[in-house]
Amino acid sequence: MLTPVEFRDAHVRILDQRRLPQEEVWLKIGSVEELSRAIETLSVRGAPAIGIAAAYGCALAARQAGAVGPARALAAVRAAAERLARTRPTAVNLFWALERMRKRAEQIAAAGGDLAMDLLREAEQIHAEDRAACEEIGRRGAELLPQEGGVLTHCNAGALATGGFGTALGVIRAAVAAGKRIHVYADETRPLLQGARLTAWELLQDGIPVTLICDNMAAHLMRLGRIQACVVGADRIARNGDTANKIGTYGVAVLARHHNIPILVAAPWSTVDMALPDGSRIPIEERDGQEVRSFQGSMCAPPAVPVVNPAFDVTPASLIQAIVTERGVARAPDLAGDLQRLSAKNLDNPGGIS
């Protein structure tokens, strides 16, 4: 199964998503600084994939500092986590993974364990759990898609954005595998074209029918009756169900509501931030204006024109029909109540909301 990140030969290896679909180039990353730059420049991107890459970065730091003794190795892991935490502010999976790695490092150090080896195991575990979560999300979400019809997705919430399989694309993959006749409409997703470059590439590889549209075509297609459902990923979900995802998702949700089309959010539980009461507190990353003034490296606007470039927006819970996680599905009209119940779910004895 396609995975965008792995740890091999003492390096973090990343499929460079800036160069897709033109070429498939794997970056061999040997330092936390290099990895941080790879996250900042979107060589690796997508909320769960960023978390996984950062976890491998902590393991890399422990390995490199291992020779100088356990205390220095633990300090190196803490420093790595601090640097990685400064890369991108919106996706909570990054902070979730770093916190898990930091705590595990402290446990290992206190027990006199092998920090380098055990932290690598922990990062691999985070990776494996995310892949399994995506498959479960796919299974649960597929049931919510119609037997046939058009499904709109925005950005890329596929294998490239996760440990493998994908969240929104995982739902689509599972629905197609279950025999549903789904035709995907992929928003191109300006400014960085994750939909055009990555979602279209992934779905073509799988042989899933996909049509690429410019972002401003969605309303027209909805009015023509060609879209029966929307499914998107998430970067952070507040406890009331407000959801941050790629800029433009909010617009899609408003259009979907106007046309009476359901919108599903698919995300692993590591994307849910129960500490935040609502979406107003989600930090929105603001990126370099050159991304808007240019298109695939060529200038398409006067260099001096002011721009805003928020990388994400927040879709209010009131516009979302369901949030599909591996723990279960939170459904309107009580997304907040369902998220609360899922949060309290005993994972060793799962049951309750499905």
Ligand code: MRU
């Ligand atoms: O800026 P990006 O490409 O990292 O943004 C990615 C998204 O917004 C995805 O939809 C989200 O991270 C979910 S990925 C499973």
